[in-house]
Amino acid sequence: MIFEDLPTTPTSEELIDKAFSRAARAGKAKGGLEAQQSMLQTAANIISDNLENVVTAWPDFEYDAHPFYYELADAILEKPDAADADSGVDALRQSLSEVMWASRKAREIHEEYQPKLRKTDIDTARKHRKQAFARLADIVEQVEDDLLWINEARNALRDLPEIDPEEPTIVVAGYPNVGKSSFVNDVTNARGETASYPFTTKGIGLGHFEGADLSAESERTERSAMRDHIRYQIVDTPGLLDRKPDERNEIESQAVSAIEHLADCMLVVLDPSGECGYPLESQLELRDAIAAQFEAVPVFTIANKVDRAEGWPDDLEGEYDRAMSVETGENVERVLEAAVEAIDYEPELPFEE
Numbered sequence: 001m002i003f004e005d006l007p008t009t010p011t012s013e014e015l016i017d018k019a020f021s022r023a024a025r026a027g028k029a030k031g032g033l034e035a036q037q038s039m040l041q042t043a044a045n046i047i048s049d050n051l052e053n054v055v056t057a058w059p060d061f062e063y064d065a066h067p068f069y070y071e072l073a074d075a076i077l078e079k080p081d082a083a084d085a086d087s088g089v090d091a092l093r094q095s096l097s098e099v100m101w102a103s104r105k106a107r108e109i110h111e112e113y114q115p116k117l118r119k120t121d122i123d124t125a126r127k128h129r130k131q132a133f134a135r136l137a138d139i140v141e142q143v144e145d146d147l148l149w150i151n152e153a154r155n156a157l158r159d160l161p162e163i164d165p166e167e168p169t170i171v172v173a174g175y176p177n178v179g180k181s182s183f184v185n186d187v188t189n190a191r192g193e194t195a196s197y198p199f200t201t202k203g204i205g206l207g208h209f210e211g212a213d214l215s216a217e218s219e220r221t222e223r224s225a226m227r228d229h230i231r232y233q234i235v236d237t238p239g240l241l242d243r244k245p246d247e248r249n250e251i252e253s254q255a256v257s258a259i260e261h262l263a264d265c266m267l268v269v270l271d272p273s274g275e276c277g278y279p280l281e282s283q284l285e286l287r288d289a290i291a292a293q294f295e296a297v298p299v300f301t302i303a304n305k306v307d308r309a310e311g312w313p314d315d316l317e318g319e320y321d322r323a324m325s326v327e328t329g330e331n332v333e334r335v336l337e338a339a340v341e342a343i344d345y346e347p348e349l350p351f352e353e
């Protein structure tokens with residue numbers, strides 16, 4: 001994950017302390033004007049290099065971040081006390097460019113004062129060096145808030161779920177208690193991976209399976225054989241895709257747009273028995289809203305709990321693509337196969353001569 005290895009960002013205080021204490025040590029090793037010169041050089045270099053490293057540690061959002069992570073970052077990054085326009089990836093970029101400015105400024109101060117520490121008496125040199133230190137400290141203090149917020153952004157992004165946006169992905173949606181997590185656990189051997197999303201209290205369910213885990217021996221085709229070694233990702237999104245769009249807050253809506261970049265196939269799970277506590281009508285409305293939003297990918301409507309089919313309403317007719325029961329296992333594989341078939345993920349085969 002691209003944000004995993006971001007280093008901690010120093011605070012302005014830590015940076016000033018580090019620069020000046022190293023400078024003092026460098027000064028002690030020498031005498032006279034040379035000591036003053038060495039102190040200035042050490043302090044300016046440490047400040048300039050450390051600030052530059054803060055900036056270069058970040059990936060380029062435009063070129064290196066998958067749109068899924070870009071949007072997710074944009075949703076998550078909330079600058080404290082900032083207006084809406086001042087949050088998200090743009091605000092982070094703004095802070096990074098302030099820090100880059102401070103790094104350059106530190107070098108300029110070095111260049112400006114260096115000549116003043118030559119060919120002069122020691123008292124004047126010391127006075128200039130102190131002046132330069134005051135200005136260096138001032139520059140670092142000017143980006144104090146930027147450094148703090150960059151570090152917060154780093155902490156928030158580092159903990160993002162281990163989702164690989166390049167992997168073919170099936171996203172599962174539907175009201176609470178319709179059987180989404182039972183389904184995900186069932187098809188991924190109940191390994192029960194979960195990953196935490198910063199904007200919902202519920203962990204998102206995440207699982208993997210391989211093409212080879214599907215089709216029974218008797219039904220194998222050339223096409224299914226090609227999928228054998230493909231790893232698929234299946235994602236359950238409680239707290240996001242389990243309610244109607246107008247019930248989502250702004251951050252949640254943005255997270256859903258991020259998921260649009262992730263999904264290769266969408267399964268909307270219904271519980272027509274109504275045991276989940278939501279009337280079928282509402283469930284179908286949610287399905288329609290999701291189908292509208294995810295229009296770029298195949299969306300299947302899956303009626304779960306077919307073992308409770310005697311309690312299914314008549315108006316379900318024609319509203320779903322497949323029926324299954326996670327409880328009894330009926331049709332579960334078929335649903336998964338349909339999803340995989342719809343993704344029709346063609347691996348890049350090695351070039352054959």
Ligand SMILES: Nc1nc2c(ncn2[C@@H]2O[C@H](COP(=O)(O)OP(=O)(O)OP(=O)(O)O)[C@@H](O)[C@H]2O)c(=O)[nH]1
Nearest residue numbers: 175176177178179180181182238304305325326327
């Ligand atoms: N009868 C029957 N019950 C099922 C079936 N699938 C799931 N259930 C039950 O339905 C309940 C809800 O299932 P979950 O998998 O937790 O539902 P969910 O949609 O993930 O719910 P949230 O995590 O709240 O979003 C559980 O008690 C399951 O045992 C099924 O096919 N038939």
